Amino acid sequence: MCGTDLHIYHDTYKSYPPVSIGHEFSGIVVEAGEKVKHIRKGDRVTVLPSTAITCVICAYCTTGNYILCNDRRSLGSGIDGGFTKYVMAREDMIYKIPDHVTLEEAALTEPLACAVQAMEELTAIHAGDTVLY
Ligand SMILES: [Zn+2]
Ligand SMILES: [Zn+2]
Incomplete structure (x- = not known):
């Protein structure tokens, strides 16, 4: 949550009821559409929601800044999210989870990505820097 x-x-946040909420989750693919190329039934995945x-x-969209699209x-x-038994997502929104990462850990991918992006954009600290001895 x-x-x-x-x-x-x-x-106090724009939504489109009655969509199911929840955007930080992971799961196992139960079905893939016939045009899906890289995701298969049984894959452990998370999403970029x-x-x-x-x-x-x-x-914005044509310059890769689609996050700012009106x-x-x-x-x-x-659209319907993860607080339900099944979720549907486009293939380009889906990321396979490495074997050493649990589904619970993978559910934290989106909030971790937000924190990493904020660190990269708002601080002088960057990935690989030593910040504590
Ligand atoms: Zn757009
Ligand atoms: Zn969130």
């Missing part, structure tokens, strides 16, 4: 889920519950829907034609909808607020 994320703070965003609480904001949706308290109606933020870009479930984008317009693909605006200035029409963007996230899985778990704009």
Whole structure:
């Protein structure tokens, strides 16, 4: 559960009821569409939930800044999310989990990515730096 889920519950974050909330999760693929190339039934996966829907034609989308697209909808607020038994996601939103990472650990991928991005963009600390002796 994320703070965003609480904001949706308290109606202080834009959502599209009655979508199921939840965007920080992992799971096991039970079915893959016929056009899916790299994901198979049984794969352990997590998702990048933020870009479930984008317009693909605006200035943000065409320059790779689709996270700023005005029409963007996230899985778990704009379309059905992870607080349910089954979730559907596009292949390009799905990431396989390495064998040494548990499903519980993988569910933290999205919030960890947010923290890493903030560190990279807002501090002089970068991946690989030593920050504590
Ligand atoms: Zn979150
Ligand atoms: Zn766009």
